[in-house]
Amino acid sequence: MFLASASPGSHLNVLLTLLIMWVAAKLMAELFERLRQPAVVGEILAGVLIGASVLGWVAPTEITSTLAEIGVIFLLFTVGLETRPLDIFRVGRKAGLVAVLGVIVPMVCGYLLMRAWGATNVESLFIGTAMVATSVGITARVLGQMGLLDLDTSRIILGAAIIDDILGLLILAVVSSVAEGRVDYLEIALTAGLAIGFTLFIAFVGAPAVTKMAPRIDNLRMENSFFVFGLALCLGLSVAAAYIGVAAIIGAFLAGMALAEATEGQKTMHKQMNGVTEFLVPFFLVSIGMQLKLDVFRDPSVLALTVLVTLVAVITKLVGGGAGALSLGWRQAGQVGMGMVPRGEVGVVVAQIGLGLAVINDALFGVVLFMAVATTLIAPPFLKMLYARDAMTD
Amino acid sequence: MFLASASPGSHLNVLLTLLIMWVAAKLMAELFERLRQPAVVGEILAGVLIGASVLGWVAPTEITSTLAEIGVIFLLFTVGLETRPLDIFRVGRKAGLVAVLGVIVPMVCGYLLMRAWGATNVESLFIGTAMVATSVGITARVLGQMGLLDLDTSRIILGAAIIDDILGLLILAVVSSVAEGRVDYLEIALTAGLAIGFTLFIAFVGAPAVTKMAPRIDNLRMENSFFVFGLALCLGLSVAAAYIGVAAIIGAFLAGMALAEATEGQKTMHKQMNGVTEFLVPFFLVSIGMQLKLDVFRDPSVLALTVLVTLVAVITKLVGGGAGALSLGWRQAGQVGMGMVPRGEVGVVVAQIGLGLAVINDALFGVVLFMAVATTLIAPPFLKMLYARDAMTD
Numbered sequence: 189m190f191l192a193s194a195s196p197g198s199h200l201n202v203l204l205t206l207l208i209m210w211v212a213a214k215l216m217a218e219l220f221e222r223l224r225q226p227a228v229v230g231e232i233l234a235g236v237l238i239g240a241s242v243l244g245w246v247a248p249t250e251i252t253s254t255l256a257e258i259g260v261i262f263l264l265f266t267v268g269l270e271t272r273p274l275d276i277f278r279v280g281r282k283a284g285l286v287a288v289l290g291v292i293v294p295m296v297c298g299y300l301l302m303r304a305w306g307a308t309n310v311e312s313l314f315i316g317t318a319m320v321a322t323s324v325g326i327t328a329r330v331l332g333q334m335g336l337l338d339l340d341t342s343r344i345i346l347g348a349a350i351i352d353d354i355l356g357l358l359i360l361a362v363v364s365s366v367a368e369g370r371v372d373y374l375e376i377a378l379t380a381g382l383a384i385g386f387t388l389f390i391a392f393v394g395a396p397a398v399t400k401m402a403p404r405i406d407n408l409r410m411e412n413s414f415f416v417f418g419l420a421l422c423l424g425l426s427v428a429a430a431y432i433g434v435a436a437i438i439g440a441f442l443a444g445m446a447l448a449e450a451t452e453g454q455k456t457m458h459k460q461m462n463g464v465t466e467f468l469v470p471f472f473l474v475s476i477g478m479q480l481k482l483d484v485f486r487d488p489s490v491l492a493l494t495v496l497v498t499l500v501a502v503i504t505k506l507v508g509g510g511a512g513a514l515s516l517g518w519r520q521a522g523q524v525g526m527g528m529v530p531r532g533e534v535g536v537v538v539a540q541i542g543l544g545l546a547v548i549n550d551a552l553f554g555v556v557l558f559m560a561v562a563t564t565l566i567a568p569p570f571l572k573m574l575y576a577r578d579a580m581t582d
Numbered sequence: 583m584f585l586a587s588a589s590p591g592s593h594l595n596v597l598l599t600l601l602i603m604w605v606a607a608k609l610m611a612e613l614f615e616r617l618r619q620p621a622v623v624g625e626i627l628a629g630v631l632i633g634a635s636v637l638g639w640v641a642p643t644e645i646t647s648t649l650a651e652i653g654v655i656f657l658l659f660t661v662g663l664e665t666r667p668l669d670i671f672r673v674g675r676k677a678g679l680v681a682v683l684g685v686i687v688p689m690v691c692g693y694l695l696m697r698a699w700g701a702t703n704v705e706s707l708f709i710g711t712a713m714v715a716t717s718v719g720i721t722a723r724v725l726g727q728m729g730l731l732d733l734d735t736s737r738i739i740l741g742a743a744i745i746d747d748i749l750g751l752l753i754l755a756v757v758s759s760v761a762e763g764r765v766d767y768l769e770i771a772l773t774a775g776l777a778i779g780f781t782l783f784i785a786f787v788g789a790p791a792v793t794k795m796a797p798r799i800d801n802l803r804m805e806n807s808f809f810v811f812g813l814a815l816c817l818g819l820s821v822a823a824a825y826i827g828v829a830a831i832i833g834a835f836l837a838g839m840a841l842a843e844a845t846e847g848q849k850t851m852h853k854q855m856n857g858v859t860e861f862l863v864p865f866f867l868v869s870i871g872m873q874l875k876l877d878v879f880r881d882p883s884v885l886a887l888t889v890l891v892t893l894v895a896v897i898t899k900l901v902g903g904g905a906g907a908l909s910l911g912w913r914q915a916g917q918v919g920m921g922m923v924p925r926g927e928v929g930v931v932v933a934q935i936g937l938g939l940a941v942i943n944d945a946l947f948g949v950v951l952f953m954a955v956a957t958t959l960i961a962p963p964f965l966k967m968l969y970a971r972d973a974m975t976d
Contacts, residue, residue: 200824203824207820210814218803242885251648409616410615426601427601456853460860461857462806462853463856477650
């Protein structure tokens with residue numbers, strides 16, 4: 189099997205495809221880092237570049253889509269690993285208010301905009317959902333580079349972004365269930381109940397249980413027992429989530445959350461996990477880019493919708509998130525609102541699921557992808573401006 | 583595509599398959615560690631257990647075979663990472679003699695045994711080749727646990743095992759080229775020349791070049807630049823090797839060797855690599871086990887051949903390797919010879935390639951797999967006996 193010349197082109201082609209995808213992703217990541225832009229955007233653009241829209245070097249196959257799925261599962265697992273339930277309780281009411289308003293305003297406005305545009309109910313729900321999640325990574329990196337992670341507003345942003353992720357995934361579970369044609373309110377309520385119950389169970393029962401079990405896991409005879417246990421839990425809960433009808437990524441996220449407390453400070457485990465995601469996540473991001481059909485933007489109405497959706501996405505998060513933090517003062521509210529703007533990879537995941545369910549078409553996929561990428565690129569310079577005074581007085 | 587319920591059974595089944603394979607591998611690894619046996623054997627047996635021969639839970643698919651191939655590529659990459667060309671030059675003549683005799687004796691005896699048994703020329707060549715490589719990992723772990731890695735004989739064993747790997751891969755390249763029907767001596771010589779040239783080029787030009795470039799790689803803007811560069815080189819040389827007609831794993835091994843010097847002591851890079859292999863290598867080992875058809879051993883002649891091949895594999899390495907170290911004294915020669923006995927994963931790789939090329943059948947695959955596993959299990963207790971006196975006087 190391993191000799192390409194044995195069955196000409198078969199395994200060699202698979203290897204070549206993986207090589208091109210991976211190296212393209214990493215070259216673009218390096219380029220974007222040099223331009224002081226997020227690497228994640230570079231990796232998505234690498235996919236656009238090598239995909240059918242531009243160079244046509246690589247086409248999606250079952251293999252690439254499986255690797256992409258494993259990649260996004262591990263991506264959400266690592267997001268979960270940074271989500272300690274206790275931390276969320278600690279940031280308390282203020283972050284909760286920011287998160288909830290930062291979810292409702294974009295969701296409702298996005299939905300209404302799409303309905304006004306003439307989109308169907310399900311399409312509008314999906315676009316609204318894609319506007320919900322906040323990508324904490326981008327803002328955290330900007331604030332970290334400025335040395336401002338200890339500010340009150342920084343803590344509120346990070347806490348609210350985590351709550352947004354959880355709310356976003358719950359909304360996604362419900363919206364997907366609507367998209368699959370379950371118009372029965374009982375069924376939708378059941379999905380929502382299952383997703384919420386699963387989340388609460390992990391937060392209140394699973395996480396403490398894992399933390400309590402930690403010394404026993406450490407005592408296992410195998411090497412890297414924590415890493416192995418983590419991966420097994422991640423794959424196991426992904427399959428379990430898919431079985432009960434919510435997305436596999438929700439299970440992966442919850443697995444990470446369950447382990448967050450127990451693995452805090454476990455440097456080896458985090459580095460090993462980092463190795464796995466560093467290898468697999470590019471396949472997810474490049475696959476996303478490969479699925480973008482650039483020619484959808486030739487249609488002026490799609491282009492107009494793209495600009496509108498992006499504008500609404502920026503303004504609604506700014507206003508919704510900001511309103512939640514208004515008690516801190518206007519400047520702080522602006523900082524918090526802007527900190528919530530980047531949608532990053534989570535908005536992209538929603539778009540991908542919508543495309544996979546065939547409830548949004550190539551044009552809407554392009555609109556959402558552009559929105560996710562644009563909000564990610566727009567926010568950092570504004571954030572730096574809004575925080576400039578804090579950085580000076582710091 | 584991430585919602586299993588969206589397209590019933592498709593992605594959910596893939597995830598479930600991967601979950602079963604991975605968790606079975608890790609459970610058996612843990613069990614074998616508790617029995618003080620090599621984890622690698624446990625993971626292969628996990629494949630036998632869940633495969634068609636016993637439980638029939640999981641069948642090989644294109645996805646599992648691709649993951650297995652990526653797994654074995656990274657496995658050989660990490661073997662290469664431990665292979666510093668300078669170290670091989672240092673252990674010098676004695677290890678070279680042990681390695682060469684430890685290659686020639688098993689290869690020739692294995693070939694002759696199979697010919698005498700009535701096997702074809704190509705079959706016999708493959709079985710002979712599978713007897714060549716030494717799995718350094720098993721012996722290194724036994725000696726490490728006894729605290730004896732600093733002994734002269736230990737250094738010779740480890741050095742010779744590395745040379746064996748290189749010789750084994752070169753022989754594999756030539757034998758595969760024969761197996762593909764290239765009976766033309768010129769073509770076979772060309773393959774051998776390419777494989778040797780490729781190896782020498784990496785050892786004498788590639789490795790020093792990478793070592794020289796190391797500070798520049800470190801200066802790249804991306805995170806984990808060394809790890810990323812390493813993976814890109816691994817995938818790149820694997821594809822290059824497949825293109826010129828030698829196995830992809832040879833390219834992966836050479837990529838590791840090129841990086842060995844530059845990444846020595848780079849703990850983060852090694853831990854990240856460890857994460858990747860810990861996730862992917864089980865798919866290779868379980869796939870191997872899944873391909874074993876247990877009922878081939880119902881045929882008494884196959885059973886007899888299995889016992890014979892295993893005996894010859896043990897004796898020829900013991901005698902061949904030992905003869906090379908005879909100048910150190912009888913006891914030391916015995917230690918070195920026994921240290922070379924385990925075939926481990928490299929013998930398994932050869933069997934896998936033979937099966938993939940359809941030059942060995944299920945029965946012979948079973949014979950080789952049994953030999954590789956048995957030599958790996960047999961050697962450690964004898965090694966402990968042979969080294970008992972050194973451990974006491976140490």
